[in-house]
Amino acid sequence: MNQMNAMMLVRIHDLNQTETPLVQQTVPIPTPGDHEILIKVAACGVCHTELDEIEGRTPPPRLPVIPGHQVVGRVQGTGAGAARFPIGQRVGVAWINRACGACDFCREGRENLCPEFVATGRDVHGGYAEYMTVQEAFAYPIPDRFSDAQAAPLLCAGAIGYRSMAFCELREGQRLGLTGFGASAHLVLKMVGYRFPGVQVYVFARSPGERAFARALGAVWAGDTTDTAPHPLDRIIDTTPAWTPVVEALRNLKPGGRLVINAIRKEAADRDAMLRLDYSSHLWHEKEIKSVANVARSDVSCFLELADRIPIIPEVETFSLHAANRALMELKNQRIRGAKVLLMDHR
Ligand SMILES: [Zn+2]
Ligand SMILES: [Zn+2]
Numbered sequence: 001m002n003q004m005n006a007m008m009l010v011r012i013h014d015l016n017q018t019e020t021p022l023v024q025q026t027v028p029i030p031t032p033g034d035h036e037i038l039i040k041v042a043a044c045g046v047c048h049t050e051l052d053e054i055e056g057r058t059p060p061p062r063l064p065v066i067p068g069h070q071v072v073g074r075v076q077g078t079g080a081g082a083a084r085f086p087i088g089q090r091v092g093v094a095w096i097n098r099a100c101g102a103c104d105f106c107r108e109g110r111e112n113l114c115p116e117f118v119a120t121g122r123d124v125h126g127g128y129a130e131y132m133t134v135q136e137a138f139a140y141p142i143p144d145r146f147s148d149a150q151a152a153p154l155l156c157a158g159a160i161g162y163r164s165m166a167f168c169e170l171r172e173g174q175r176l177g178l179t180g181f182g183a184s185a186h187l188v189l190k191m192v193g194y195r196f197p198g199v200q201v202y203v204f205a206r207s208p209g210e211r212a213f214a215r216a217l218g219a220v221w222a223g224d225t226t227d228t229a230p231h232p233l234d235r236i237i238d239t240t241p242a243w244t245p246v247v248e249a250l251r252n253l254k255p256g257g258r259l260v261i262n263a264i265r266k267e268a269a270d271r272d273a274m275l276r277l278d279y280s281s282h283l284w285h286e287k288e289i290k291s292v293a294n295v296a297r298s299d300v301s302c303f304l305e306l307a308d309r310i311p312i313i314p315e316v317e318t319f320s321l322h323a324a325n326r327a328l329m330e331l332k333n334q335r336i337r338g339a340k341v342l343l344m345d346h347r
Helices: 050-056 148-153 157-168 183-195 208-216 242-252 271-276 281-284 297-308 321-332
Strands: 003-009 022-028 036-045 071-078 092-094 096-098 131-135 177-181 202-203 221-223 233-238 253-261 288-291 316-320 341-345
Touching: 003 321, 022 321, 036 092, 036 148, 036 157, 050 321, 071 131, 071 148, 092 148, 092 208, 092 242, 092 321, 096 131, 148 183, 148 297, 148 316, 148 341, 157 183, 157 233, 157 253, 157 297, 177 183, 177 242, 183 202, 183 208, 183 297, 183 341, 202 208, 202 242, 208 221, 242 281, 316 321, 321 341
Parallel strands: 177 202, 177 233, 202 221, 233 253, 253 288, 316 341
Antiparallel strands: 003 022, 036 071, 036 131, 036 341, 071 092
């Protein structure tokens, strides 16, 4: 009775060599420590960052580890001093698992840049399991409007999309490009449509399916990664794991435009694309590049509130926990329509 099912990452893999990087294991249900809660997990989103962990671009410091950082579940138990949530309350856990709370970054509300930043599902066990523990201060109440599966992608794709959009400092009437159209970009499109109804969105995506999906959600134009948008763009958010979209996005930017790169790591496969970087056409004219790193708790809570108010109901595709490898491989192979979410059985 004190055991749970989990999908574990035991060692780093090359996903061109295996399609089953995670191993199903039965492990003890964790015990909540001081100020921690035990969560009975209902759903956990599948994020591209899991591929970066598995393939060693942002490797877990200790293995084995249970991945997963878009976790929705109900409070099942509490450790000493934990009194924020009643038993049974539905809560979420995001990528930010904890930060020191004392450094300059933490004190300025930029805890996402804390040198002691701990990531859920990489540095500590995450939500590809039936139960997990977390400090209560790093959990979020989930608005009733969302099903468990719908709430999961809000916690990473949504929160980091929110941070990326804030960095764009958009003004009404501007043109926004999105390069890549996975879970985060599709939530940004919905958010922009609400906050800036006069902003036109242009989507660059490799697969015709993603382009059709973008048009169906309101993009005024959708083309391939290397296409030229019909107008130069004021802002572009890059959510791809590749380099070619960075170069192409800079080319599509208007003078004074800004590229916001929302990616934890870039893959090596097309790194040579950066050799095409030409100062006058890609960087001159005061073009800016800004990356997005992690999320702060305020990104998660502000985005949950906004998503509830608009509302933003994410498109999701669900898998059972033991199908986590299939979900990851489909994400790797760009078979994306909305966000992939694991649902627990709790048999
Ligand atoms: Zn994520
Ligand atoms: Zn800190």
